[in-house]
Amino acid sequence: MIRNIFSQRCQSCVVKTITRQVSTKEIPELTIPMKMVRNIEKVKLQKIIQEESQKQQRKGALLISCKNKKYNFYASGRFDPKDPKALASHGWKHRKSYIARDFFTFNAVSTNPALLPRNEQCTFSDLKISEEVCQRLRAVGIEQPTDVQKQTIPEVLYGNSVLCAAQTGSGKTLAYLLPIIDNLIRQRKHAPNEMCNAPQAVILVPAKELVHQLMEVAVMFEDLLVVRALAGGQHINTKLMYMKSEPIDIFIATPGAFKKFLSSGKISYSQLQHLVLDEADTLLDDSFFPDIRFILARMHVHGGVATDSRTSTGTQLNLVSATMPRDLQRNIGALISMETITTITSRCLHSVLPHITQTFIRVKKSDKPGELLKMVRQNVDSNVPTMVFCNKSATSYFVRQFLVENSIPSTIINSELRPQFREGKFHDFQSEKSDVIVCTDIASRGLDTIRARHVVNYDFPDFVSDYIHRCGRVGRVGSQGHGKVTSFISSNWEVELLWQIETAVRKKQPFHNVNANIKRKLKGVEG
Numbered sequence: 001m002i003r004n005i006f007s008q009r010c011q012s013c014v015v016k017t018i019t020r021q022v023s024t025k026e027i028p029e030l031t032i033p034m035k036m037v038r039n040i041e042k043v044k045l046q047k048i049i050q051e052e053s054q055k056q057q058r059k060g061a062l063l064i065s066c067k068n069k070k071y072n073f074y075a076s077g078r079f080d081p082k083d084p085k086a087l088a089s090h091g092w093k094h095r096k097s098y099i100a101r102d103f104f105t106f107n108a109v110s111t112n113p114a115l116l117p118r119n120e121q122c123t124f125s126d127l128k129i130s131e132e133v134c135q136r137l138r139a140v141g142i143e144q145p146t147d148v149q150k151q152t153i154p155e156v157l158y159g160n161s162v163l164c165a166a167q168t169g170s171g172k173t174l175a176y177l178l179p180i181i182d183n184l185i186r187q188r189k190h191a192p193n194e195m196c197n198a199p200q201a202v203i204l205v206p207a208k209e210l211v212h213q214l215m216e217v218a219v220m221f222e223d224l225l226v227v228r229a230l231a232g233g234q235h236i237n238t239k240l241m242y243m244k245s246e247p248i249d250i251f252i253a254t255p256g257a258f259k260k261f262l263s264s265g266k267i268s269y270s271q272l273q274h275l276v277l278d279e280a281d282t283l284l285d286d287s288f289f290p291d292i293r294f295i296l297a298r299m300h301v302h303g304g305v306a307t308d309s310r311t312s313t314g315t316q317l318n319l320v321s322a323t324m325p326r327d328l329q330r331n332i333g334a335l336i337s338m339e340t341i342t343t344i345t346s347r348c349l350h351s352v353l354p355h356i357t358q359t360f361i362r363v364k365k366s367d368k369p370g371e372l373l374k375m376v377r378q379n380v381d382s383n384v385p386t387m388v389f390c391n392k393s394a395t396s397y398f399v400r401q402f403l404v405e406n407s408i409p410s411t412i413i414n415s416e417l418r419p420q421f422r423e424g425k426f427h428d429f430q431s432e433k434s435d436v437i438v439c440t441d442i443a444s445r446g447l448d449t450i451r452a453r454h455v456v457n458y459d460f461p462d463f464v465s466d467y468i469h470r471c472g473r474v475g476r477v478g479s480q481g482h483g484k485v486t487s488f489i490s491s492n493w494e495v496e497l498l499w500q501i502e503t504a505v506r507k508k509q510p511f512h513n514v515n516a517n518i519k520r521k522l523k524g525v526e527g
Contacts, residue, residue, distance in 0.1 A: 059074035059075070059076050059077065060074045060075025060076035060077075061074065061075045061107070061109045062074055062075075062107055062109075063075055063077075063106065063107060063109060063505065063506075064088065064104055064105065064106055064107070064502075064505065064506070065104065065105050065107055066088045066103075066104040066105075067102055067103050067104065068088065068102070071086075071087075071088035071104065073505075073506055075109070077506075079503075079506035079507050081503065081507065084499075086506070087499060087502050087503065087506070088102075088104040088502065089104070089360065089362075089489075089495060089498050089499060089502055090499075092362050092489060092495045092498070093492050093495050097362045098362045098363055098364045098367075098490070099364075100362075101361065101362065101363065102361075102362045103359060103360060103361045103362065104359070104360055104502075105357060105358065105359040105360075106352060106356075106357065106358040106359075106505055107357060108354065108355050108356055108357045108482050109354050109355075110354040110355055111355055112355045112475060112477065112482070113147070113167070113346070113347055113348045113353070113354065113355065114146045114147055114148065114166070114167065114169065114170035114171060114346070114348075114477050115146060115147065115477070116144070116145070116146065116147050116150060120150075121144055122144070122145065122150060123143070123144060123145075124137060124143075124144075124145055124153075124178070127145060127149075127150065127153045127154055127157075128153075128154065128157055129153065129157075129178055129179070129182050130182050130185065130186070132185065132224070133178060133181060133182050133185065133221070136220045136221060137178075137220075139220075140220065142174070145171070145174075146170055146171035146175075146477055147166075147170065147346060147347070148164060148166040148170045148171055148172055148175050148344065148346055149171050149174055149175040149178075151164075151175075151344045152164050152172075152175035152176065152179075152344050153175060153178060153179050154179075155342050155344065156175075156176055156179035156180065156316070156318060157179040157182065157183065159316060160316070160340075160341075160342045161316050161317040161318065161336075161340050161341045161342065162176070162318045162319070162341065162342050162343075162344060163280075163318075163319045163321075163325075163328075163341050163342070163343045163344065164176065164318065164319070164320045164321070164344045165321050165322070165323065165324045165325075165343070165344070165345045165346070165349055166322065166344075166345065166346035166349060167322060167346055167348045167349060167351075167353060167468075167472060168322045168468070168469060168471075168472020168473075168476070169450075169472050169473075169474075169475060169476025169477055169479070170346060170477060171477050172278075172320050172322075173214070173217060173278070173320075173448075174217070175320070176276055176278075176318045176320055177203075177214075177217065177218070180201050180250070180274050180276070181218075181221055181224075181225060181250075183273075183274075184200055184201065184225055184249050184250070185221075185224050185225065187200075188224070188225070188249070192247075193247050193248075193249060193271055194247055195247060195268065195270065195271055196245045196246055196247055196248075197243070197245055197246070197248060197266060197267055197268055198247075198248065198267075198268040198269070198270050198271040198272075199228075199248040199249060199250060199251035199267070199271065199272065200249055200250070200271050200272065200273045200274065201249065201250045201251070201272075201273060201274035201275075201276070202250075202251050202252075202253070202258070202269075202272060202274070202275050202276070203250065203251070203252045203253075203276040203278060204253060204254070204255050204258060204275075204276065204277055204278065204283060204292070204295070205252070205253075205254060205278045205279060205283075205446065206254065206255070206279050206282045206283055206288060206445070206446070207254065207442065207445070207446065208231035208254060208422075209413075209422075209426050209443075209446075209447060210278065210279070210446045210447070211229050211230070211231040211252050211253065211254060212229070212231070213446070213447065213448055214229070214252045214278075215227065215229045215252060218250060218252070225249040225250060226246070226247055226248050226249045226250070227248075227249065227250045227251075227252065228248050228250070228251055228252070229251075229252045229253065230251070230252070230253040230254070230257045230258065230261065231253070231254055231257060236257055236260060239257075240260060240261060240264060240266060243261070243266050251267065255283065255288050255291040255292055255295065256291055258291075258295065259291045259294055259295060262295060262298055262299070263298075269298070269299040269300075272299060272301075272315050273315060273316060274315070274316045274318065275296075275299070275301050275315050275316070275317050275318070276317075276318045276319075276320065277292065277317075277318070277319050277320065278320045278446065279320070279321060279322075279445055279446045280319040280320055280321040280325050281321040281322065281323045281324070281325045281326075281465075282321075282445060284319075284325045284328065284331050284332070289331060292332075293331075293332075293335070296332065296335045296336070297335060299315070300315075301314075301315045301317055301335065301336065317336060317341070319341070322445070322468065322469060322472060323349070323350060323465055323468065323469075323514050324345070324349065324350070324514070349510065350468070350510040350511045350514045351504070351509075351510045351511065352471070352501065352504065352505050353471055353472070353475060355475055355482045356471055356474060356475040356482055356483055356484065356485060357482065357483075357484040357485070358471065358484070358485045358486075358487070359484070359485070359486045359487070360486075360487045360489055360498060361486065361487070361488055361489065362489050362490075363488050363489070363490055364490060365490040365491070368458060368488050368490060369399075369402055371488065372388065372399070372402075372403075372456065372458055372488075373402070373403070373406055373408075375456060375486065376388070376403060376408055376436055376456070377406075377408060379435070379436075379454055380408060380435055380436065383435070384435075384453045384454050385429070385432075385435050385436075385451050385452050385453055385454070386435065386436050386437075386452070386453070386454045386455075386456060387436075387437050387439060387443070387449065387452045387454070387455050387456070387473050387474075388410075388436065388437070388438045388439070388456045388458050389439060389440070389441070389443075389444065389455065389456070389457050389458060389459065389461070389470050390414075390438065390439070390440055390458050390459045391440065391441075391459040391461065391462060392440065392459075393414040393415060393416040393440055395458070395459060396412055396414045396438050396439060396440055397412070397414075399438050399458055400412045400438040403436060403438070408436060409434055409435075409436070410434055410435075410436035410437065410438055411425050411428045411429055411433075411434040411436070411437050411438070412425065412437070412438045412439065413425050413426060413437065413438075413439040413440070413442060413443045414439060414440040414442060415440060415442050425437070426443065426447060429449075429451065429452075430449075430451055432451070441461070441466055441469070441470070443473075444466060444469040444470045444472075444473065445469050447473070448476065449473040449474070449476065450476050450477075450478045450479045450480075451479075452473050452474050452479075452483065453474060453479070453480065453481060453483045453484070454474065454483065454484055454485075454486070455470055455471065455473050455474050455483070455484075455485045455486070456485075456486050456487075456488075457470060457485070457486070457487040457488060458488060459488075460487050460488065460489055460490075460491075460494040460497065460498070461497075462497075463497075464497065464500060464501065464511050464513075464514055465514050467497075467501065468511075468514070470485070471485050
């Protein structure tokens with residue numbers, strides 16, 4: 001009996017198994033339309049992107065994006081300076097780094113820090129600039145002051161001597177020029193300056209291109225004030241001999257040229273109220289300071305101290321710079337009391353500008369021309385005005401000739417060009433006659449390059465201060481877009497400087513020991 005029951009159960013199992021197999025075969029095959037498949041894949045992809053976005057939000061903005069993703073760095077990330085392997089450029093001294101063409105990018109993560117936040121915005125009228133001057137500004141599209149202008153204009157109007165140190169492209173020129181012009185216009189209405197060749201304001205700049213640039217700004221007020229310019233060059237003695245005798249309100253010059261005119265008695269300082277050293281970090285270095293010291297001593301400049309609104313005792317001294325001048329006390333402390341100078345600095349002083357995309361590419365030195373050609377050709381096709389920086393004049397000649405031979409028109413600026421050839425080269429770039437300019441660091445300081453949208457460091461600069469100035473050629477107030485900077489890294493010593501720059505960004509700190517004293521840096525004296 002038991003055997004029969006067992007036999008029946010086994011037969012039942014077999015029957016069920018067979019039934020399942022048969023039923024499985026009878027299920028019809030289902031097909032999904034391709035459109036539905038694509039929609040399903042799209043939903044999956046959106047979900048992945050959303051998850052990644054949520055992860056990034058938890059980490060903050062992506063500050064540094066690298067070819068090797070493990071070196072990516074977010075705003076909330078922490079950097080251990082004791083672990084050099086945390087740098088994306090750590091292994092760049094190894095030859096395999098340029099074989100692999102490694103690269104990383106500092107991403108643009110904010111708006112231009114030179115612009116005032118919405119809740120702090122104001123007008124030039126709010127800063128007590130006269131309506132007459134404000135109308136001229138509105139006529140050229142300038143309506144709101146920048147951060148550094150908001151800080152500096154009231155101090156200069158009040159009569160205080162000022163040291164203004166702010167990142168390049170932040171509007172420093174108008175920060176000192178507007179209050180000086182406003183003061184002189186007010187004075188001219190009551191007591192015009194009738195003494196010949198006795199300017200009430202003198203502005204000194206390190207290069208003749210900056211003299212012409214300042215004149216282009218001052219031309220807005222040429223019917224209200226008499227502005228004259230004097231740049232050095234081979235015809236300086238002729239200019240000295242035939243200088244016209246006339247009343248002058250503002251005199252703009254290079255230090256060497258002004259020293260000659262001052263020594264010859266062609267220029268009087270009896271009416272001087274304002275003295276400006278624009279690009280002060282350069283003018284106070286070992287290259288220019290002998291002339292500056294002579295001028296300060298000869299003109300008895302000892303700094304203006306405000307006594308009441310719009311009046312001061314002594315000559316008001318304004319020092320304007322993109323980096324904080326070092327050894328200021330040692331250089332001019334014997335001539336001017338530093339306690340009389342009000343210091344104004346910007347938030348991004350000595351820092352990598354957060355609104356400019358900056359890419360670093362490890363390349364072999366022999367590959368740089370080819371990489372540059374591809375990059376510049378693409379920029380020309382896309383109408384992107386480009387500045388290519390070289391460390392030496394000889395290299396700039398080679399690069400320019402290389403581009404021309406490859407059917408890319410370009411112009412050139414370096415210190416070896418004769419003044420008559422150099423004059424107008426920058427104007428060709430600004431006036432859209434040329435979309436590519438090859439230059440040395442003579443073009444990295446002070447020039448208002450609002451047209452430039454891409455800086456290429458064909459040669460990586462020698463010093464951090466030079467890198468700061470080069471980056472400042474793009475992303476300026478009034479520029480179209482934020483701009484970008486691309487640097488070729490081909491030598492081991494360039495990697496060492498890059499380590500300093502990348503470390504500062506990962507630590508979210510400004511650069512230390514930014515020295516713009518060119519001669520002293522080359523001698524290796526940091527003093």
